[in-house]
Amino acid sequence: MTVGLALSGLAIAWTALPSTPLAAVPNGPATDGSLSAPATAAIHRVLSHPARIPVQPERIGMIAVARAGKRMVAVGLHGLILLSDDDGAQWRVARTTVDVTLTAVRFASARVGWATGHLGVVLHTRDGGETWITQLSGITANDLELAAAKEEAARHPGDAMAAGWLRMVERQRADGPGWPFLNLLVEDEQRATVIGANGIAFATQDGGARWSSISARLGHRQGHHLYGIQSDGDGALVAGELGLLLRATTRNGPFEELTSPYEGSFFGALRSGARLVLYGLRGRVFVSGDGGSTWRPIAWTGQAAFTGGVALPDGRVLLADQSGGLAVSDAGLTKLTPLALRLPPIAGLDVTEHGTVIAVGVAGPKRIPADVLIGKE
Numbered sequence: 001m002t003v004g005l006a007l008s009g010l011a012i013a014w015t016a017l018p019s020t021p022l023a024a025v026p027n028g029p030a031t032d033g034s035l036s037a038p039a040t041a042a043i044h045r046v047l048s049h050p051a052r053i054p055v056q057p058e059r060i061g062m063i064a065v066a067r068a069g070k071r072m073v074a075v076g077l078h079g080l081i082l083l084s085d086d087d088g089a090q091w092r093v094a095r096t097t098v099d100v101t102l103t104a105v106r107f108a109s110a111r112v113g114w115a116t117g118h119l120g121v122v123l124h125t126r127d128g129g130e131t132w133i134t135q136l137s138g139i140t141a142n143d144l145e146l147a148a149a150k151e152e153a154a155r156h157p158g159d160a161m162a163a164g165w166l167r168m169v170e171r172q173r174a175d176g177p178g179w180p181f182l183n184l185l186v187e188d189e190q191r192a193t194v195i196g197a198n199g200i201a202f203a204t205q206d207g208g209a210r211w212s213s214i215s216a217r218l219g220h221r222q223g224h225h226l227y228g229i230q231s232d233g234d235g236a237l238v239a240g241e242l243g244l245l246l247r248a249t250t251r252n253g254p255f256e257e258l259t260s261p262y263e264g265s266f267f268g269a270l271r272s273g274a275r276l277v278l279y280g281l282r283g284r285v286f287v288s289g290d291g292g293s294t295w296r297p298i299a300w301t302g303q304a305a306f307t308g309g310v311a312l313p314d315g316r317v318l319l320a321d322q323s324g325g326l327a328v329s330d331a332g333l334t335k336l337t338p339l340a341l342r343l344p345p346i347a348g349l350d351v352t353e354h355g356t357v358i359a360v361g362v363a364g365p366k367r368i369p370a371d372v373l374i375g376k377e
Contacts, residue, residue, distance in 0.1 A: 043177060047119060047137050051078035051099040058082065058091045062360035063103050064348040069110025072352055073129040074360050075102035081115065083129050087352040088367045095131045096123065106186040114208070116181035116194050124208045135208040136194075138177020145169050145200060148213035165215070168198065168223055183268075185229040185236055191251075195226035195238060218246055218255045228269035230276060237292050239266035239278055247292050261286045261295040272311040275333060279306035279319055287333045299335040300327065310349040310357065312373065320346035320359060328373055341372055 054060055062076035074082045074091070079102060081094040100118040107113035107129075115123040120138025125131060149166040156162045172179060181196040193203045193214070203214045218226075218238065228239035235248040236255075243260035264281035271277070276288045278295070283302040286295040304321035311317050317329045319336065324343040327336040344363040351357055355370035 043119070043139070046099040047121065047134065047139070047177075048097065049099055050096045051080065053093050054080075057093050057364075059364045061362050062347065062364055063101070064105050064115075065350045065358050065360045065365065066105045066107055066113065067350050067352065068107040068113055068128050070353050071110070071128055072350065072358050072365075073105055073107070073113070074348075074358070074365050075105045075115050075117075076360065077101050079117070081105075081129060081132065082365065084358075084365070087354055087356045088358045088365055091365060094125075094129050097132060097134050098123070101180075103180060104183045106184050106192075108186045108189045108192075112189040112207075114184055114186060114192050114194070116184050116196070118180040119177045120179055120181060120196075122181065122184075122194055122202070122208070122211065135204075136202065136211045138179060141179070141200075141202065141211075141213075142169075142173040142177055144202070144211065145213045145215065146173050148216060152216045161219070162216075165199075165223075172198070182225070182227055183229050185231060187231065193229065193236065195229050195240075197225050198223040199226060199240075201226065201238075217248070217253075219257065225265075227265070227267050227280075228278070230269040230271050232276065232291050237269055237276060239269045239280075241265045245278075245292060249291075258292050261297070267305065267307055268309050270309050270311050270317065272317050272333065273315055277309065277311075277317055277333065279309050281305045283321065285319065285336065298329060298333055302327065302336075302338070308346050308348045308359070308361075310351055312351065312357075313355060316373075318349060318357060318368075318373065320349055320361075324361070326359075326368070339372065341368065343368075 062074045065074040072084045079098040082091040102117040105115040120141035122136035123132040124135045149169040153162045153166045181194045184194040186192045195201045224241040226240040238246040243263045245258040246255040248255045266280035278286045285298040306319045308320040326339040346361040357368035359366045
């Protein structure tokens with residue numbers, strides 16, 4: 001594996017591939033591709049034991065935040081998950097099962113949700129984030145992905161893309177469970193989809209009792225990294241590296257590649273009413289009112305990469321860039337206006353039930369009161 005994803009934006013660096021591939025670690029994979037006992041033990045340790053709780057957990061780097069009913073849930077480094085029941089004024093630590101960087105979190109209801117992370121980790125909660133179990137790890141995900149890639153190659157003999165995907169999956173399995181999941185879409189308490197590095201995607205239809213690879217549905221795309229996923233009616237929109245845009249119009253149908261408005265990477269996708277919004281490198285932001293068939297830019301003069309975004313209750317969107325800058329749109333999503341407030345670098349945003357925005361990043365969770373966002377058109 002390469003050293004990181006080599007992309008701008010602190011949030012993206014956090015969710016990058018491990019900085020040192022297992023093959024380069026002493027006592028890592030043997031020459032036949034099998035993992036040595038020390039490497040296997042190390043992997044199982046971080047996948048089965050939570051990290052020690054720091055003295056001030058609210059100051060640890062957080063990457064994503066989501067609302068679960070009246071509660072806010074933030075996830076980040078070392079498997080740390082924080083909970084707040086007072087609009088982000090105070091935070092406490094939830095019980096987790098892993099010591100790996102967590103990259104995304106979403107809830108289907110006040111109690112049921114999922115989180116994703118490095119080493120192919122998918123965590124699940126049924127009590128509003130108080131406790132979490134591991135439903136999927138890279139060890140199992142590698143086996144599922146390899147079986148799916150072999151089946152796809154057998155189904156399409158001579159197809160260069162299917163054969164190339166199989167070779168990539170075989171190399172990855174030899175290296176160990178290194179692919180991170182980077183984002184997820186939660187439709188309801190039974191259905192969720194997770195996406196990640198090198199074009200991998202998995203889905204569950206039964207609350208996570210079983211996960212299956214759906215990477216073939218995305219067309220593999222030469223292993224482009226997938227960063228954003230958003231619902232689109234009965235289907236979904238996926239955004240990623242090098243301007244990649246994919247859309248499925250039905251729940252279990254194939255994804256088609258859309259004409260992209262930008263050749264640079266998209267780091268997120270969000271929905272504001274009936275409109276889809278993309279954001280990414282060089283401060284580029286685009287909006288679509290027809291499910292992604294056509295896009296128009298949202299006017300903005302900044303050049304810093306946008307690394308987090310959220311739709312506000314009034315239809316505007318708030319975006320955060322890699323330097324800690326914030327920009328809010330007008331209701332028509334035609335332009336962005338910078339906010340005077342500046343925070344440490346931000347990776348994720350969400351809104352509490354009372355309209356307070358919670359921003360998470362290198363310095364942990366921060367509150368943005370609703371009145372800061374008033375009258376910015």
